[in-house]
Amino acid sequence: MSARTQPExxxxxxxxxxxxxxxxxxxxxxxxxxxxxxxxxxxxVVANLxxxxxxxxxxxxxxxxxxxxxxxIAEDTVLYPDLFVTCDPADLAxxxxxxxxxxxxxxxxxxxxxxxxxxxxxxxxRIPALQEYLxxxxxxxxxxxxxxxxxxxxxxxxxxxxxxxxAASIGARMSLADVFAGIDPPAAAAAT
Numbered sequence: 263m264s265a266r267t268q269p270e271x272x273x274x275x276x277x278x279x280x281x282x283x284x285x286x287x288x289x290x291x292x293x294x295x296x297x298x299x300x301x302x303x304x305x306x307v308v309a310n311l312x313x314x315x316x317x318x319x320x321x322x323x324x325x326x327x328x329x330x331x332x333x334x335i336a337e338d339t340v341l342y343p344d345l346f347v348t349c350d351p352a353d354l355a356x357x358x359x360x361x362x363x364x365x366x367x368x369x370x371x372x373x374x375x376x377x378x379x380x381x382x383x384x385x386x387x388r389i390p391a392l393q394e395y396l397x398x399x400x401x402x403x404x405x406x407x408x409x410x411x412x413x414x415x416x417x418x419x420x421x422x423x424x425x426x427x428x429a430a431s432i433g434a435r436m437s438l439a440d441v442f443a444g445i446d447p448p449a450a451a452a453a454t
Contacts, residue, residue: 273337277358280340286330289340290385297342298373300329303400306444307369308344311398314436315347315429324349324364324432333360335385343386344369347432350391362391365431370399383408387416394431400445405438 270292271279279294280287286297300308308328316326326347334340340359343366348354350362366386368378378397386395395408395416404422409430411417421427421438428435 273334273340276340280332281358286342288342289338291338300369301371303445304344304369304371307398307400307441310441310443311345311367311369311436314440315345315432315434318434318436319347319432322349322432323354325354327360331360332358333363333366333389335388339385339388341382341385343367347429348391349432361389363389364391365394365396365429366392367396367398370397370401372401375399394429396427396429398427398441400442403438403442403447405441 271289271294272292273289276287276289276294280289287294288297289295312326312328319326324347326345328345329342331342331346332340333343333346343363345367346360346363347365348360348363350364353360353362368374368382370378383395386392393410397404397406397408399405402422404420405427407419407421407427407429408416409419419428419430424438426435426437427441
């Protein structure tokens with residue numbers, strides 16, 4: 263991410279400016295950061311997850327949203343998760359800004375992995391409704407979930423060596439094969 267070279271913006275100024283931009287920009291503490299375009303495997307995994315989670319949530323009060331939807335963390339932060347699920351009635355009635363996701367999913371890339379695992383996770387933890395943060399790495403085929411416990415502590419659940427991904431916060435389960443469908447195995451990808 264690179265900061266925009268302008269004076270600090272208010273949330274309202276950012277939202278007005280962002281809604282006129284052809285590209286997406288995240289907002290944190292008065293600065294905006296351009297979002298970098300994703301690679302094919304990133305888009306494939308996001309689509310696979312959206313399809314599987316959406317099918318699993320059919321008939322429930324929860325909905326899946328992907329990449330182009332804004333999640334407001336606080337008055338100083340707006341992010342674009344790769345995918346999130348909300349069950350909040352106010353979120354389900356909004357057109358622009360979501361505030362209460364139950365599950366946030368980030369599909370990792372080499373350039374954003376450190377940020378997604380640390381600073382971005384710290385920002386997401388500020389959302390009271392958030393129960394689960396799922397990290398999916400298409401390069402290594404690792405899937406890790408951080409779930410908020412009753413004691414408000416976050417616990418890691420590594421599902422990388424299993425055959426399924428469980429999003430416990432929404433009662434969803436999908437096979438790892440479905441998550442990574444359409445992506446070459448790591449060894450084959452390295453050979454090309």
